[in-house]
Amino acid sequence: MSVRTRFAPSPTGFLHVGGLRTALYNYLLARQQSGQYLLRIEDTDRERLVPGAVEKLLEAFGRVNLLPDEGPRLVNGAVEQVGDVGPYIQSERLPVYQEHAKRLLDAGAAYVCFCSSERLDGLRKQQEIAKLSTKYDRHCLSLPADEVLRRSAAGEAHVLRLRVPEGETSFEDVIRGTITINNAEVDDQVLIKSDGFPTYHMAVVVDDHLMKITHVIRGEEWISSTPKHVILYRLFGWDAPLFAHLPLLLNPDKSKLSKRQGDVAVEDYLAKGYLPEALVNFVALLGFNPKADQEIYAIDELIELFDLTKINKSGAVFDQAKLNWMNGQYVMKKTSAELVALVRPFLDAAGKTIDAALLEKICAIEKTRMERLTDIVEIVDAYVSVPAFDPAILVWKKADAADSKANLVGVRDHLSTVEETVWTEIGLVEASIKAYIESKGLSNGNVLWPTRVALSGRAASPSPFELAWALGKDETMRRLDGAIASLAT
């Protein structure tokens, strides 16, 4: 039997980083086993519908390269669905749930309940005061069939509840082993709401079975409701899939990762200049460790090495500092041309226009200094025009103003006579300046420090060779002249 996994989010309008990891693991397993990975939209809560949410979700999946094999897909901006077991959007599957609900009802495995939310609230309150577990009291369990018929025919609001059988329920979790719970702890869960929509518990079981899902990989918060699902599988006479409940992603204070303490949406991270592949790599290692001594993994490696049984049981703090480092690793590995393309949108957004050739040179030079793509916005300024700076920083710690000025003049004069081809390569600029220094019997520091500051306007910057190469002859000369003029003698 072919492995089929699925990611089944409720459409909130963005992709949570925890969701990204869940989707990723589903994807990795499916790819590794040559199976299918599908996306299902769980939009059975009409009150929380977010317009355009599915489109946004698919767009995010596209950007992180985790588009599903089956399910909704974006075609020219519109949502279409591909696959043989659709529809993949639950609100389009109502008849399916109704039909299965009827099966349960006919078999006596579920019952109609007319209790108002007021009564339920009151009941819950009483149980809390009495320190009892808050469960439905089966008030409507034994309603006569004719009364049920009469009241529902009269249009009285009602729901369908699962009749939890006696005994205990256990299931295998690939990550955690056997989990057992006494059915007395399980509530008579609502299966079909009064608006005719199924609850998550009903829909997830019916859909996972009908969609032939073999592995349910989802967050740890679902463990406690899994017994309900297992009971439903049994009542339907179906085999349950394998369950794998992933550890939670945590805030630095170990609470469940939340918006309050930073960004949680993949879209936010991309907007902040993180690369999709870095984000995927980072998130893959939160709760999973393929090799123990390797941090950077290409997606193909992850596919090859992924192993559900190696997933950790405890929650993982989402550590921004390590994400930053990892992103920097990925940025460094980009070619300058790739970086130009990646960085452009951020410059555009900041309203900065810059010559393509210059930008590519900047990328080549600044790559190792960039942690996020947005860093480019600041970096670029110093190349477009010299930042204002205190002439005092032109003076190297082991020299004085007169020496710095003399050396700047010397470098300027030397560069003004140099062949044009020298400006085409960093190495040639370097060789030329170093040959000049040697020929005059000067020291590197005395010459290079002021030259570099003159070109960058900053105490810390790339080397003067890189700067001169990037800036070109004219701008280099202009900056040297400016620095010389600023050093009054």
Add this chain to the structure above:
RNA sequence: GGCCUCAUCGUCUAAUGGUUAGGACGCCAGGUUUUCAUCCUGGUAACCGGGGUUCGACUCCCCGUGGGGUCACCA
């Protein structure tokens, strides 16, 4: 509170009865360099507590403690 669940450096993790408890991020120090970044070297820092089992426990069992999840006509 009931139920479920988890527990190795600050953080992400390796170790599946015998290791000086390893790696990575961060931090610190040194090297290279005109400076910064990169790079290289080194350092800092952990088995939650108590009982067992065993010749021997981070590893197995029990209890405790602490954390988390969940107790909706939300997913």
